[in-house]
Amino acid sequence: MTTLSRFEIHQPGSVAEASQMLEHYGDQAAIYAGGTELLLAMRHRALSYQHLIDLKVIPGLNAIEARDGVIEIGAACTHRTIESSSLVREKQPAFAELESQVANIRVRATGTLGGNLCFAEPHSDPATMLLVLGATVRIQSARGTREIPIEKLLVGAYANHLAPGEILTWIVVPCAKSNHRAAYMKFQIHERPTLGLGLWLETPNGGRTLTAARVAVGCVSPFPSRASSAEALLTGSRAKVEKRLPEAAALIADGADLVDDHEGSAEYKRHLIDVFLRRTFHKAVPS
Ligand SMILES: Cc1cc2nc3c(=O)[nH]c(=O)nc-3n(C[C@H](O)[C@H](O)[C@H](O)COP(=O)(O)OP(=O)(O)OC[C@H]3O[C@@H](n4cnc5c(N)ncnc54)[C@H](O)[C@@H]3O)c2cc1C
Known part of the structure; x- marks a missing residue:
């Protein structure tokens, strides 16, 4: 691992001051929060900045x-x-x-x-x-x-x-409401997740009927996205929705820009979506 090049840390007293600093130093400056990504990227020379603006010292932003x-x-x-x-x-x-x-x-x-x-x-x-x-x-x-x-x-x-x-x-x-169910599940074998799937359901009667649904998938494509095309299949009686899960999973996979990467092939991710939609559904509305 290489060493970090020299940089200066600035400690603004407000968001407005931090923003002025960013504008003043332009391409030479970046916001510095926890530094877990930024300093790693700077160490590997993927990013380079001479001025880091420390966000954590701004009062109130950690509330x-x-x-x-x-x-x-x-x-x-x-x-x-x-x-x-x-x-x-x-x-x-x-x-x-x-x-x-x-x-x-x-x-x-x-x-x-x-x-x-x-x-x-x-x-x-x-x-x-x-x-x-x-x-x-x-x-x-x-x-x-x-x-x-x-x-x-x-x-x-x-x-x-x-x-x-x-x-x-x-x-x-x-905030969650009593007629909402939400669940997130991920699959991970390396340092970062291979797949993440989020599901939100509206149910007036404890999970027997689902009146609205939102589903999103992440980690399998360049950035996470909602799969609106699959959401209609996730409403109706719980029993009917459960039968439609494979069809909904296929639509989620079709709508995501699945990529082959070090976490696996696009085909493998399509399979994971099928498995994890079922698991997340059962977590959100257990039978
Ligand atoms: C070993 C390892 C494992 C990880 N595993 C996971 C995981 O399982 N799941 C997961 O979700 N994440 C994972 N991460 C990522 C981790 O969540 C992020 O590193 C962390 O949340 C980034 O926050 P930070 O404050 O350290 O950002 P920084 O490194 O300080 O900043 C990251 C970037 O965002 C910019 N920035 C920061 N805050 C702001 C702001 N408020 N406004 C504008 N720009 C801003 C910075 O300029 C920089 O470009 C992992 C990271 C590591 C190192």
């Missing part, structure tokens, strides 16, 4: 708050903070559970949710689940704040929708 049916998670919250948050466990337990399965304890204690989403490493977990939970993200720069659906943030492998000077500040996740 988790609940209001008006949503939980707001500061972008600088570590995976560990989120998995152990009593608020997240209570209001959106499926997401707290997902966070407890990200990487290993050392990465979770340092890596942040914002860093995970912005780095957009294709073999990541949270974005897939945030898609089915209907999350939005708040983005701030010196010019102001805007909020977009998570879908819009995800534009490609190692690519996000942020414009120069923009910073992801909050991830806004709708």
